[in-house]
Amino acid sequence: MLRVAPQRIVQLHVAVERKSDARVQGLIQKAEAASVPVVWVERSFLTKWIGHGRHQGVVATLNPDARTVTLEAVLPNSMEYPNPAARQLLTPPLYLVLDGVTDPHNLGACLRTADATGVRAVIVPKDRSVGITPVVRKVASGAAETVPVVFVTNLARALEQLKASGVWVVGLAGEGDRWLATCDLSGPLALVMGAEGEGLRPLTRAHCDFLARLPMLGVVESLNVSVAAGVALYEVVRRRLPMR
Structure with a gap:
């Protein structure tokens, strides 16, 4: 999403437990380059927030996709x-x-x-x-x-x-x-x-x-x-x- 449609991302929520992770740092750099705000939260917050889904410590909130392809x-x-x-x-x-x-x-x-x-x-x-x-x-x-x-x-x-x-x-x-x-x-x-x-x-x-x-x-x-x-x-x- 950061690579192909960064304009749709409102915020990037990242678990503080992965702050030193190299892959997460790469995402942070892409987010900053695209002017996407990064919010650090506890991993437990993400788990509770998204319910049964798997988040791997990173969750993006998006604007609605307004495209209607006919x-x-x-x-x-x-x-x-x-x-x-x-x-x-x-x-x-x-x-x-x-x-x-x-x-x-x-x-x-x-x-x-x-x-x-x-x-x-x-x-x-x-x-x-x-x-x-x-x-x-x-x-x-x-x-x-x-x-x-x-x-x-x-x-x-x-x-x-x-x-x-x-x-x-x-x-x-x-x-x-x-x-x-x-x-x-x-x-x-x-x-x-x-x-x-x-x-x-x-x-x-x-x-x-x-x-x-x-x-x-x-x-x-x-x-x-x-x-x-x-x-x-x-x-x-x-x-x-x-x-x-």
Whole structure:
């Protein structure tokens, strides 16, 4: 947060017990460079303040995130990119669609991988998602500030908008009729991942151009959604980037 969106930080609260810690000193230096106030408190105060979460001795209080990212703003034919802080993205655009991911650790991990693989936007349904919670932000390690997250009311309609804009919509499912590695991944692409346990909903499946699958050579039937997203996104990157 200090690196990519310091303007959103109101104060940095730091446990006095970590005052001599080298890593904490590095954070303090970044905070001072960004004119972010630092408040020293007892670790017990932080523990009581945030409840069941893990704070590791440092907690930032933030201004509300006023960004409202619309699907129209991230479509291939849009000249606008909603997050100027993000680095150069892969061309043509790559999207990650998450159908009902409710575990904050999974969503945070997906955002982190989306940032690493140049995803233009992560698209999630409003009523079947955990939202951007403090746990999501922590697991995402800064990616919640760099990757636009588009919350849509109707996911099926959003997939149709993507297809109308020239995006190839590929659902990942164990019963997919082809390996992802054999698919054409060169054009504008949206990878659609299902929820933990239940996978893609029937209506979501119906709005994909086709279903693809990843190799499963062991006894388990499926991968964790964040792991599957990482494997699939890096397959796209591997195919698109020139080998050096």
